Amino acid sequence: MTGIAMTTFIDIVLFSMLVATAIAIVRMRSLFAVVMLAGVFSLLSALLLVTLDAVDVAFTEAAVGAGISTVLMLGTLALTSRSELASRPAGLTPLLVVIVTGAALVYGTLDMPNFGDPNAPASTHVAPDYIAQSPAEIGVPNIVTAILASYRGYDTLGETGVVFTAGIGVLLLISGLRRRRREEGDEE
Amino acid sequence: MIRHHLILRVITKMLIGPIMLFALYVQFHGDYSPGGGFQAGVIMAVAFIIYGVVFGLATVQQVFPPWLVHKLLALGVLIYAGTGVVSLFLGYGYLDYGAFTPDHPEHGQHWGILVVELGVGVTVTGVMVAIYYAFAARTPAISDEDW
Amino acid sequence: MDWDFIVGHVNYWLFIVLMMTGLYIVVAKGNLVKKIVGLNIFQTAVFMLYISVGKIDGGTAPIFPTDMKIDPAVVYSNPLPHVLILTAIVVGIATTSLGLALIVRIREAYGTIEEDGIYQIEKDIAAEEYRLHNELKSRRS
Numbered sequence: 001m002t003g004i005a006m007t008t009f010i011d012i013v014l015f016s017m018l019v020a021t022a023i024a025i026v027r028m029r030s031l032f033a034v035v036m037l038a039g040v041f042s043l044l045s046a047l048l049l050v051t052l053d054a055v056d057v058a059f060t061e062a063a064v065g066a067g068i069s070t071v072l073m074l075g076t077l078a079l080t081s082r083s084e085l086a087s088r089p090a091g092l093t094p095l096l097v098v099i100v101t102g103a104a105l106v107y108g109t110l111d112m113p114n115f116g117d118p119n120a121p122a123s124t125h126v127a128p129d130y131i132a133q134s135p136a137e138i139g140v141p142n143i144v145t146a147i148l149a150s151y152r153g154y155d156t157l158g159e160t161g162v163v164f165t166a167g168i169g170v171l172l173l174i175s176g177l178r179r180r181r182r183e184e185g186d187e188e
Numbered sequence: 189m190i191r192h193h194l195i196l197r198v199i200t201k202m203l204i205g206p207i208m209l210f211a212l213y214v215q216f217h218g219d220y221s222p223g224g225g226f227q228a229g230v231i232m233a234v235a236f237i238i239y240g241v242v243f244g245l246a247t248v249q250q251v252f253p254p255w256l257v258h259k260l261l262a263l264g265v266l267i268y269a270g271t272g273v274v275s276l277f278l279g280y281g282y283l284d285y286g287a288f289t290p291d292h293p294e295h296g297q298h299w300g301i302l303v304v305e306l307g308v309g310v311t312v313t314g315v316m317v318a319i320y321y322a323f324a325a326r327t328p329a330i331s332d333e334d335w
Numbered sequence: 336m337d338w339d340f341i342v343g344h345v346n347y348w349l350f351i352v353l354m355m356t357g358l359y360i361v362v363a364k365g366n367l368v369k370k371i372v373g374l375n376i377f378q379t380a381v382f383m384l385y386i387s388v389g390k391i392d393g394g395t396a397p398i399f400p401t402d403m404k405i406d407p408a409v410v411y412s413n414p415l416p417h418v419l420i421l422t423a424i425v426v427g428i429a430t431t432s433l434g435l436a437l438i439v440r441i442r443e444a445y446g447t448i449e450e451d452g453i454y455q456i457e458k459d460i461a462a463e464e465y466r467l468h469n470e471l472k473s474r475r476s
């Protein structure tokens with residue numbers, strides 16, 4: 001068994017667990033269970049990311065997906081409702097949409113390079129330069145950090161800005177700062 | 189405020205220290221091992237969130253008041269963007285860290301990455317804690333018995 | 336379609352299966368919290384597809400030894416997708432929380448987080464406005 005076939009085997013095992021979790025999420029009525037399964041889904045995908053050599057990403061996914069996002073979703077459930085109402089039967093339309101979209105995507109993968117191909121376009125353009133140059137130019141062992149903070153510093157500045165903006169948005173929507181101030185003003 | 193189970197309270201108190209220490213490790217060791225500002229910010233925020241979940245919102249807001257959180261989440265972006273401005277004034281390009289130690293650009297890169305990651309970490313901590321405060325401060329629509 | 340082609344592409348197809356499960360939740364389910372969970376599944380599947388494009392056969396995680404003595408024989412996986420996706424995950428949770436905050440406000444305004452319920456209320460409001468409009472028009476003439 002070559003290395004890539006072994007990886008594929010592990011991937012398939014993790015995948016069946018991921019798909020089982022996703023299908024359970026589709027079928028569950030209790031939103032509490034749905035949120036917990038979403039946490040399980042995140043942890044499983046973090047495992048899969050480790051097999052794909054993306055340790056930094058796996059780390060982030062485990063901390064964010066299973067930690068913060070579960071807490072926030074539970075907070076939302078406490079403010080809204082606990083279970084999903086039985087809605088109209090979905091019918092065949094969503095299934096049809098999903099199958100057509102999926103088929104189009106599969107068609108799109110047919111001319112993609114093989115998984116793990118070292119000569120894939122994605123791995124031959126700038127990435128080898130980053131790996132070859134970063135010891136001399138940046139001198140930081142973790143290449144991901146070197147690219148994140150130095151080569152693509154503008155990019156990360158923008159992402160930080162997006163996180164900041166989303167935080168301000170949440171504060172404006174539900175923090176009730178203005179309402180509280182107005183109530184205090186009424187009392188005076 | 190509901191007092192949670194004794195074991196929960198004791199374990200939480202024991203865990204908060206190591207969680208914060210781990211966040212700092214991830215923050216400042218990000219050049220050498222997996223990690224960096226984004227992960228460290230999330231982990232640091234988790235330390236405050238777990239404290240708030242177990243001991244109540246009022247208690248955690250005494251330690252980490254909302255006005256401070258709101259200042260921090262802007263401060264992080266300011267640190268990041270400010271680093272670029274400093275390197276501009278030193279006669280280099282925006283966010284060109286070589287500016288900090290002109291005779292040894294590699295060291296400048298180290299400094300730059302450290303400062304910039306600190307900015308990211310501060311913003312992410314601030315945003316996550318602020319979002320948690322915003323959700324937790326609302327009156328719940330579901331009573332505790334319904335869960 | 337030989338064996339190599341299938342082994343090399345089955346990964347992508349499995350990611351697409353996951354993506355489509357997420358899309359199905361978004362399209363078919365009426366509960367807004369569940370829609371957000373569906374979007375998260377879709378998002379995670381896209382992340383994994385991206386990362387799998389950067390995987391190189393026999394490669395390892397893109398981190399040099401601490402002493403920077405780099406062995407030229409070691410193959411490192413492509414670090415660029417890792418950087419893009421790492422930031423995308425944190426941006427993803429920030430936008431997810433924005434969506435959740437909107438859901439909280441919707442619940443306060445409509446009293447429900449089911450799509451059908453919100454649609455019904457909107458329809459009632461529209462019908463009421465239409466009725467008022469017609470009343471005014473007939474009074475004017």
